[in-house]
Amino acid sequence: MEENITKWNGFPGVFQSEGQLATCNLNPGEHVYGEKLVEDRGREYRLWNPRRSKLAAAILNGLEIFPFHDSSKILYLGASTGTTPSHISDIVSDGLIYSVESSPRMMRKLVDLSQIRSNLIPILDDASKPRNYLHLVEKVDIIYADVAQPNQTDIFMDNMRLFIKEGGQGFLMIKARSIDVTRDPDEIYKKEESRLKAAGFRVLEKIDLEPYEKDHMAFVCEISF
Numbered sequence: 001m002e003e004n005i006t007k008w009n010g011f012p013g014v015f016q017s018e019g020q021l022a023t024c025n026l027n028p029g030e031h032v033y034g035e036k037l038v039e040d041r042g043r044e045y046r047l048w049n050p051r052r053s054k055l056a057a058a059i060l061n062g063l064e065i066f067p068f069h070d071s072s073k074i075l076y077l078g079a080s081t082g083t084t085p086s087h088i089s090d091i092v093s094d095g096l097i098y099s100v101e102s103s104p105r106m107m108r109k110l111v112d113l114s115q116i117r118s119n120l121i122p123i124l125d126d127a128s129k130p131r132n133y134l135h136l137v138e139k140v141d142i143i144y145a146d147v148a149q150p151n152q153t154d155i156f157m158d159n160m161r162l163f164i165k166e167g168g169q170g171f172l173m174i175k176a177r178s179i180d181v182t183r184d185p186d187e188i189y190k191k192e193e194s195r196l197k198a199a200g201f202r203v204l205e206k207i208d209l210e211p212y213e214k215d216h217m218a219f220v221c222e223i224s225f
């Protein structure tokens with residue numbers, strides 16, 4: 001289908017078609033999660049669904065810090081079957097995405113995806129034990145954490161301390177209900193933010209992911225080196 005594609009907000013590798021986000025398909029003709037493929041001037045793009053990807057939701061909700069570019073190196077925690085990693089893979093076409101996932105069932109699909117996307121490196125491991133993959137992962141420009149676990153902030157901080165380059169940024173997707181289903185999400189975000197600050201992290205940006213994801217907040221952070 002032919003569409004008019006334009007760049008999104010100066011973000012490298014992020015495009016839009018009538019307000020819908022898209023990335024340029026590294027594997028023309030191939031879908032990853034049933035997303036729509038569109039063409040413009042001989043290039044194929046994959047529409048990026050904000051209800052399936054928290055990074056797309058954050059972008060549509062006004063994210064300003066976007067350090068991803070064609071040669072970025074990323075450590076991705078909670079890669080699942082590769083929905084968001086696949087769009088990041090389109091963006092960082094000459095970079096690498098070390099993609100950690102603890103579920104063997106999800107990992108099978110991720111391995112299939114890595115066979116057609118050479119910048120995606122699947123790692124079957126527990127992100128709460130980052131020393132397990134210290135020998136596999138180099139220092140990275142960006143850490144993206146979306147593990148939806150009660151200890152998600154600790155997992156993020158431990159991986160940042162081991163793997164982030166000086167000046168690199170971390171994206172932490174906080175799911176309030178994974179921390180405590182009974183507490184007000186705003187209280188949870190405040191507590192997690194104060195824990196990050198007390199541990200020496202600077203919170204650069206916070207983006208609520210409603211209406212695409214209920215009770216989720218994206219935090220963009222740096223370590224004070």
Ligand SMILES: C[S@@+](CC[C@H](N)C(=O)[O-])C[C@H]1O[C@@H](n2cnc3c(N)ncnc32)[C@H](O)[C@@H]1O
Pocket residue numbers: 052053054077078079080081082083084085100101102103106125126127128146147148149
């Ligand atoms: C919300 S899903 C991730 C969705 C994915 N980030 C995306 O946008 O396409 C959370 C994933 O984290 C994985 N996970 C949970 N705990 C983990 C851990 N300790 N280490 C690695 N992966 C974990 C789950 O198996 C699940 O696939």
